[in-house]
Amino acid sequence: xxxxxxxxxxxxxxxxxxxxxxxxxxxxxxxxxxxxxxxxxxxxxxxxxxxxxxxxxxxxxxxxxxxxxxxxxxxxxxxxxxxxxxxxxxxxxxxxxxxxxxxxxxxxxxxxxxxxxxxxxxxxxxxxxxxxxxxxxxxxxxxxxxxxxxxxxxxxxxxxxxxxxxxxxxxxxxxxxxxxxxxxxxxxxxxxxxxxxxxxxxxxxxxxxxxxxxxxxxxxxxxxxxxxxxxxxxxxxxxxxxxxxxxxxxxxxxxxxxxxxxxxxxxxxxxxxxxxxxxxxxxxxxxxxxxxxxxxxxxxxxxxxxxxxxxxxxxxxxxxxxxxxxxxxxxxxxxxxxxxxxxxxxxxxxxxxxxxxxxxxxxxxxxxxxxxxxxxxxxxxxxxxxxxxxxxxxxxxxxxxxxxxxxxxxxx
Amino acid sequence: xxxxxxxxxxxxxxxxxxxxxxxxxxxxxxxxxxxxxxxxxxxxxxxxxxxxxxxxxxxxxxxxxxxxxxxxxxxxxxxxxxxxxxxxxxxxxxxxxxxxxxxxxxxxxxxxxxxxxxxxxxxxxxxxxxxxxxxxxxxxxxxxxxxxxxxxxxxxxxxxxxxxxxxxxxxxxxxxxxxxxxxxxxxxxxxxxxxxxxxxxxxxxxxxxxxxxxxxxxxxxxxxxxxxxxxxxxxxxxxxxxxxxxxxxxxxxxxxxxxxxxxxxxxxxxxxxxxxxxxxxxxxxxxxxxxxxxxxxxxxxxxxxxxxxxxxxxxxxxxxxxxxxxxxxxxxxxxxxxxxxxxxxxxxxxxxxxxxxxxxxxxxxxxxxxxxxxxxxxxxxxxxxxxxxxxxxxxxxxxxxxxxxxxxxxxxxxxxxxxxxxxxxxxxxxxxxxxxxxxxxxxxxxxxxxxxxxxxxxxxxxxxxxxxxxx
Numbered sequence: 001x002x003x004x005x006x007x008x009x010x011x012x013x014x015x016x017x018x019x020x021x022x023x024x025x026x027x028x029x030x031x032x033x034x035x036x037x038x039x040x041x042x043x044x045x046x047x048x049x050x051x052x053x054x055x056x057x058x059x060x061x062x063x064x065x066x067x068x069x070x071x072x073x074x075x076x077x078x079x080x081x082x083x084x085x086x087x088x089x090x091x092x093x094x095x096x097x098x099x100x101x102x103x104x105x106x107x108x109x110x111x112x113x114x115x116x117x118x119x120x121x122x123x124x125x126x127x128x129x130x131x132x133x134x135x136x137x138x139x140x141x142x143x144x145x146x147x148x149x150x151x152x153x154x155x156x157x158x159x160x161x162x163x164x165x166x167x168x169x170x171x172x173x174x175x176x177x178x179x180x181x182x183x184x185x186x187x188x189x190x191x192x193x194x195x196x197x198x199x200x201x202x203x204x205x206x207x208x209x210x211x212x213x214x215x216x217x218x219x220x221x222x223x224x225x226x227x228x229x230x231x232x233x234x235x236x237x238x239x240x241x242x243x244x245x246x247x248x249x250x251x252x253x254x255x256x257x258x259x260x261x262x263x264x265x266x267x268x269x270x271x272x273x274x275x276x277x278x279x280x281x282x283x284x285x286x287x288x289x290x291x292x293x294x295x296x297x298x299x300x301x302x303x304x305x306x307x308x309x310x311x312x313x314x315x316x317x318x319x320x321x322x323x324x325x326x327x328x329x330x331x332x333x334x335x336x337x338x339x340x341x342x343x344x345x346x347x348x349x350x351x352x353x354x355x356x357x358x359x360x361x362x363x364x365x366x367x368x369x370x371x372x373x374x375x376x377x378x379x380x381x382x383x384x385x386x387x388x389x390x391x392x393x394x395x396x397x398x399x400x401x402x403x404x405x406x407x408x409x410x411x412x
Numbered sequence: 413x414x415x416x417x418x419x420x421x422x423x424x425x426x427x428x429x430x431x432x433x434x435x436x437x438x439x440x441x442x443x444x445x446x447x448x449x450x451x452x453x454x455x456x457x458x459x460x461x462x463x464x465x466x467x468x469x470x471x472x473x474x475x476x477x478x479x480x481x482x483x484x485x486x487x488x489x490x491x492x493x494x495x496x497x498x499x500x501x502x503x504x505x506x507x508x509x510x511x512x513x514x515x516x517x518x519x520x521x522x523x524x525x526x527x528x529x530x531x532x533x534x535x536x537x538x539x540x541x542x543x544x545x546x547x548x549x550x551x552x553x554x555x556x557x558x559x560x561x562x563x564x565x566x567x568x569x570x571x572x573x574x575x576x577x578x579x580x581x582x583x584x585x586x587x588x589x590x591x592x593x594x595x596x597x598x599x600x601x602x603x604x605x606x607x608x609x610x611x612x613x614x615x616x617x618x619x620x621x622x623x624x625x626x627x628x629x630x631x632x633x634x635x636x637x638x639x640x641x642x643x644x645x646x647x648x649x650x651x652x653x654x655x656x657x658x659x660x661x662x663x664x665x666x667x668x669x670x671x672x673x674x675x676x677x678x679x680x681x682x683x684x685x686x687x688x689x690x691x692x693x694x695x696x697x698x699x700x701x702x703x704x705x706x707x708x709x710x711x712x713x714x715x716x717x718x719x720x721x722x723x724x725x726x727x728x729x730x731x732x733x734x735x736x737x738x739x740x741x742x743x744x745x746x747x748x749x750x751x752x753x754x755x756x757x758x759x760x761x762x763x764x765x766x767x768x769x770x771x772x773x774x775x776x777x778x779x780x781x782x783x784x785x786x787x788x789x790x791x792x793x794x795x796x797x798x799x800x801x802x803x804x805x806x807x808x809x810x811x812x813x814x815x816x817x818x819x820x821x822x823x824x825x826x827x828x829x830x831x832x833x834x835x836x837x838x839x840x841x842x843x844x845x846x847x848x849x850x851x852x853x854x855x856x857x858x859x860x861x862x863x864x865x866x867x868x869x870x871x872x873x874x875x876x877x878x879x880x881x882x883x
Binding site for chain 2: 017018019020022063064065067068069070071072074075076078079080081085086087088089090091092125128131192195199202204205207208209211212214215216218220238239240241242257259262407408
């Protein structure tokens with residue numbers, strides 16, 4: 001089967017799968033992999049390591065069937081009914097349900113082979129299948145030894161910690177969980193297990209803080225966030241002691257937000273949302289829909305700017321006399337200072353740019369510069385202002401853990 | 413009482429149109445369904461479809477036959493909106509809701525791929541005549557290919573109607589149960605990540621069900637407003653709402669292919685009140701607790717009361733636990749936003765350690781007296797640390813309970829009030845609770861700080877001292 005045929009068969013298999021026709025889907029995927037269902041396990045292991053685009057969809061399809069079967073088996077057990085009375089799998093070959101050991105073995109081999117580079121979601125799927133053996137010594141070295149599994153190291157550590165907690169090895173579990181949170185600081189389930197480990201170690205206050213974070217980081221979409229160089233965002237979900245936490249210029253910043261500001265923000269967002277909806281209806285556009293995802297950033301930024309305005313006015317009223325006096329009396333001095341500052345900054349910029357030039361090659365002449373969208377520009381501009389205006393005695397820390405510790409010590 | 417009802421369906425694509433014409437509408441044409449409803453109320457039907465399917469729908473003999481019962485209007489869905497099926501359904505519902513609002517009509521959302529038991533719509537007609545403003549129901553999901561094959565075998569030789577009783581339909585649907593429903597059992601090892609409903613199995617009889625959040629089915633859009641999650645957004649008199657809770661009265665099966673939404677239950681996940689409480693908070697509605705309190709019975713044999721009651725009691729306990737934790741987590745977030753991190757940590761600890769559910773009594777509105785961080789410094793040495801130990805269950809329960817005033821079981825306001833009590837009295841007057849209030853908890857020397865804060869159904873007052881230490 002050549003590459004073009006493979007792509008067509010794969011696409012057909014995916015279509016079958018999305019329509020619930022698993023027999024046909026699995027047959028297509030296996031045709032691309034080049035295996036029969038009866039092939040010995042060694043063949044499956046070998047095949048799982050080659051560059052095949054079909055092995056992941058094949059295992060996914062088989063796993064989906066297995067999971068469906070598990071759910072129905074549990075239901076029938078609860079209802080005290082035999083599997084033979086169930087009609088739902090009429091279109092599926094029953095032999096597929098007897099392959100859980102094979103799926104497990106293929107998933108284990110998949111995780112332990114380096115080449116080719118794997119996508120995160122595929123690694124996660126395989127880890128879900130082998131979940132109970134992440135630390136199993138019988139399967140060779142622990143999965144943490146494999147560097148190419150780094151994207152899922154936090155999850156592996158969580159699974160390991162869960163098993164250690166079940167064995168009441170609190171200190172070891174805590175070490176794994178600390179490392180997991182070092183990788184993924186918004187990993188809610190890790191905070192929860194860390195709370196249990198700390199409680200087992202008799203550190204109730206620290207445990208309570210962990211449980212508090214577990215409740216804050218509830219959304220699974222946040223769990224894999226790794227704060228990397230150049231990211232600028234609000235740490236989602238969490239507010240500690242009235243502070244919102246941002247990751248900005250490679251440090252974590254805590255910005256105090258008063259209750260009034262929060263209320264005003266909520267009110268502004270609600271008003272904007274309804275105003276937008278009302279405007280859409282007024283325009284009588286039949287296809288009008290509120291596209292939340294598209295305009296949420298804009299809303300947040302406008303709301304943020306509106307919220308900061310009273311603070312800015314307050315500051316301006318206080319510094320206005322001094323500003324006017326400075327302008328009138330020290331204009332020449334300021335101009336000179338500004339000139340020196342500008343020159344100094346240009347000199348620093350020149351030195352830094354020379355150093356960086358070797359690291360970052362220039363865009364070849366003739367290549368078009370990618371255009372930044374107006375939305376991204378506006379959002380970055382307003383986000384910067386939002387941070388600057390809101391920063392009342394802002395705390396800064398290198399890691400989220402350090403930031404949480406600092407906020408905890410504010411009273412002391 | 414006769415009301416007008418606008419039914420609305422969004423349908424496109426060969427498979428869905430076939431389900432509508434061969435399964436949904438034929439089951440609705442049974443004597444106890446649309447004919448009954450159309451006889452007793454003014455019913456109209458709006459069908460939204462894509463341009464390419466307009467002809468096949470308009471020319472269908474089933475639709476033609478249905479026109480003898482009610483006026484039917486067909487509308488075109490714009491092509492660009494069809495890229496997102498959920499948005500397309502919401503678009504159709506929004507359009508129909510606005511039209512119904514203008515005409516002072518009820519709206520009934522009717523998905524295309526559903527089969528109905530006979531007498532279901534007759535029961536709806538009864539409820540509408542009795543003045544209900546919102547009627548809820550939920551569907552059991554069945555695996556589509558096996559279910560449609562079984563239903564096809566039941567098709568009558570003559571006529572369009574395909575009547576099937578509630579019990580027969582329950583039995584058939586359970587034989588073809590969709591795996592997502594199997595995973596929604598309370599005892600499942602892989603509970604879906606959207607646990608909108610939970611089941612308890614009664615062998616040989618059926619399923620007991622609890623629904624935690626539910627979108628609208630049939631409602632009066634002039635009385636009920638919807639929030640961003642399309643759930644009830646306003647407070648409403650519970651007597652105006654009805655959740656149909658017996659499959660003998662109304663039952664419907666929704667169809668889905670094998671593998672549909674399987675990623676919801678791919679991971680090992682037992683039914684955990686903390687996770688469910690947190691999820692529930694994301695689908696917040698003032699009506700959720702009322703809906704979850706309904707004990708729904710889907711049965712194919714007569715119900716043995718003792719068996720069902722046992723599962724329903726278990727359901728009561730579990731749903732209450734989830735609800736208490738949901739409210740605890742709501743208060744935790746507010747506490748952190750208000751700077752009360754110690755209180756937030758205590759609540760989080762109690763929620764995760766299974767203590768919180770013993771703290772709250774009653775199901776009504778609660779006033780929370782939340783100590784600020786400085787209040788904890790006034791505690792006896794080591795007391796706060798003691799509360800956060802594994803052995804502190806009773807003390808922590810007592811401590812937290814001292815800071816809650818359950819309005820459904822209020823105590824009398826004392827004549828001799830401190831500053832805090834006076835403020836509290838004003839707050840409770842504001843909440844219109846004074847008439848029912850009988851006694852306040854002991855406030856000791858505590859003073860309130862700032863204005864009361866609204867937290868869902870509850871009110872939070874910041875106080876400068878911890879309470880309940882004298883006991």
